[in-house]
Amino acid sequence: MLNNQGRPTGAGAVAENAHARETFTRNRGLAMEEPLIFEVGRLDSTGVDIDEPEPFTQRLGKHARTAPIDLPGLSEPETMRHYVRLSQKNYAIDLGLYPLGSCTMKHNPRLNERMARLPGFGDIHPLQPVSTAQGALELMDTLAGWLMELTGASAVAMSPKAGAHGEACGMMAIKAAIEARGEGAQRRIVLVPESAHGTNPATAALIGYEVRAIPAREDGTVSVDAVRAALGPEVAALMLTNPNTCGLFEPEVVAIADAVHAAGAFFYCDGANFNAIVGKVRPMDLGVDAMHINLHKTFSTPHGGGGPGAGPVVLSPALAPFAPAPFVRRDGSAFTLVESAAGGQAFGRMTAFHGQMGMFVRAMSYMLSHGADGMRQASEDAVLNANYVRVCLSDVMSAPFGERPCMHEALFDDTWLKGSGVTTLDFAKAMIDEGYHPMTMYFPLVVHGAMLIEPTESESRASLDLFIMTLRDLAFSVQRGDVERFSGAPYHAPRRRLDETRAARQPVLRWTKPPPADGSRIAAE
Amino acid sequence: MAQTLYTKDHEYVRVEGDVGVVGITDYAQNQLGDVVFVELPTVGKAFRKGEQAAVVESVKAASEVYAPISGEIIDANAALEDAPALVNEDSAGRGWFVKMRVADRTELDGLMDEAAYAEFLKTVV
Amino acid sequence: MRYLPLTPDDREDMLRRIGVDHIDALFADVPADKLLQAPPDLPRRKSELEVERALSRMAARNVAACSVPFFVGAGAYKHHVPASVDHLIQRSEFLTSYTPYQPEISQGTLQMLFEFQTQVANLTGMEVANASMYDGSTGCGEATLMAHRITRRRRAVLSGGLHPHYAEVVRTQSAMTGDEVVSLPPDVRAQEDIAAHIDDDVSCVIVQSPDVFGNLRDLAPIAKACHAKGALLIAVFTEAVSLGLVEPPGAMGADIVVGEGQSIGNALNFGGPHVGLFATRQKFVRQMPGRLAGQTVDAEGRRGFVLTLSTREQHIRREKATSNICTNSGLCALAFSIHMTLLGQTGLRKLARVNHANAVKLADMLADAGVEVLNETFFNEFTVRVKGDAASLVERMAQAGVLGGVPVSRLLPGAGLDDLLLVASTEVNTNEDRAALVAALTQ
Known part of the structure; x- marks a missing residue:
């Protein structure tokens, strides 16, 4: 292939060349190979200047450390280089479109980072006197107020540390309410649709419930009839994601909620996809009793390579009394903190301290920035972008539910790949x-070979168009039978495909000192 | 003389006298892909037919293995601990999971023989 | 709206391409009577400047640790964090990436986690560590469940020196599953005989050192007593810096170690986010909760890292998973790892010695001023007996501009320990700070 300057640019040719001419350093231009800190650091090196204390009589008793620590240190310049080089091996929202369905990889405003680092938020202690943390409690109370307004809830438990932790919190509140009714022994079952995220059944099991699956309907939604058929006096709750994991709003959700309540059970909503409907519909108006909110999805606190998240749980009036400690109380312009669950109906405590304050500040900053109008617009844009992608790809890829509009994410299956020799995994790797x-x-x-695309509201029209054109080009390659573009992909990432079987068969989960270079270990074997 | 029987969940049991050697079929290992770990029951434990007796894991899946017959576990294949790949390489031989004492020979009647299993596979593929 | 790139024209164009004339046509599955016709009753959008003003006003109502003599601890500690740590964790590629599910383009996060796991394992003296938990307290809950899975028993024995919040997390979770918990009474002077509570039904014993009152505990005899009965020892710490100077739980026979890692690399953040450290023995690794990064090779034979042993986790095992946990505390683990890399063992030892020296100095000053220090041993935190109610004293000290510690009654209301105060002193305290505390405390 020639470009318009008449020089060879074929991807295959470049890759072969690079492979044939291995560099001395193994670096490839700006793509640096970086050893582990244990391979470059030195035990006597450090990147901090700390003076030895003046001589003193220690009070450690017989507990002084005798075991080696065995951790090398690096000076500051070495440290910077190590982590900057590592960082350059990561994909990121700030680098490009990150269409991970159900994960909501939207822009993370930097103002939020600055706000969370104000000493008045970042440098305060959870156990300093509440009289010296009134602003922190005010922020928690304000955020709780916004969450309640957006969901229609009457209470919110702020302490859960992430979505799954929030699920546990909501389900514990449900369990406590059921036990308070004297039905704890009887209601042992939690209904979970097959399409649910794995955390739902794991959470139900974690707090001692038996999980019963509800089959999915062909159109990707849950039918009220299937729920009714599964309900009974032994059912404690239904856990339903809405909008659901197929990217669809459950059309029968109100009837489902009514059926659940009529059977004396509670409706837990997984709020992972709340970002599609903020400002458009309030979950509590649909009959939800408890729902966690992933602040790191809907309200854009950064994902940070896998956390920290935050998962406040909104509660209906029936569940509100059972919310765990601690909680903030407003008394005029003053705030107090109730830290003990004793005496009331609170079911206990989810974690030390009061929740993910650093995430609360970021989420509050996001909400204040957007305002009611901006949040509604963000939901609409997220839905608009997903549908635009769906429509622009529907003639080359297959959608399991036909032309039906989606919410914030567009779902495709692998029917269109059948017989091509390309799998969903191959297609994904070629995107890299x-x-x-x-x-x-x-x-x-x-859905077989599912591909779930969530572009989010952060993408411009131009960015979406380029993404769509790229996927169409890949699809045409599939049609042409250019299997090679997929089967070996990625060719241009910091690493080719990794051997996950080897990683799982002989797990190496930490660095250990290599055997001496003289080969004595091999000789010993 | 040894006779190998099969379940619809793709376990096999090779009956040698009053001992049944249990494993998963070649079809099952193919479906699973590279086996990375096998969780086996402890020797001495007894299972009823159909109870979960073991778990076999690939990188992205964990599958339950059910006891094809009732009986006590009299041996478990320790070689799988270091070499789970044996399940892929030789599922009918060195990749066996456990040996069970056959508690009720009438249960064997409910299982498929080799020909019947081959027919059954045609219906699932 | 500055975060939304679509223009009104874009929106109209795109709706046309989709084939609908109004955005609400895409919300057709929402019952019409539930669809809001207008934005919710909340303020409109604000500029950066306005948001900064509003939030700065709230922040100004709080007394920051850096602004006063500060001695508050009890599970979260004020330490100096090098400037490079905060700079690095704000790199886009760390801050705005997801869980490393696509290893080819996530080697930065994966290698960092592998390094973090090694650091935690070495620091605690254990064989393996995971990629972190939400925080120490939830890690403690997870460790209890893990012990129950391993031992197939359902009773946990909680030391009276365990942080009361941690104990409450374990009790809350156990109440849900019907597991048994034996909570020993508050053990201010580390005198309890926990071995007497271990029998054949006990799954695990949970002991903290330094404990919540600051005492150092010898875990070796407890581990021995556990193992004699087939139980596991879960060792807890809330001050990671202590491990630079204090014998690690792994060297004393602990089976599972959980700790709070906030002290290294992370700000106080009013209690979160923090980072839970979780380590155990190799033989228990398949029962461990949480993510694990492991080493492997790519198609060209180059070393690389992946998330591994994920069949333990909820997205595969669903209701049979080891935990419902789905995130770790990635960015906080990164902060921990960077700070730990800067320190190295040399820096960590010095940092720990300065902490200990400062606390000893303070304890001596208080004793000289006639305040009773209850501890025989401690690292950087200890318990003192004050005249009258410690909570009101702390309030009075705060009015005088000194954040002087945590009244035990705040953690253990109704325990009859109202005259006890927990005082922590780290490297951030100066001689002036200490003098201010002694003056405020003895006034």
């Missing part, structure tokens, strides 16, 4: 070569 993070793959489980 094009500079995109793959979409969510093989989830939800109810």
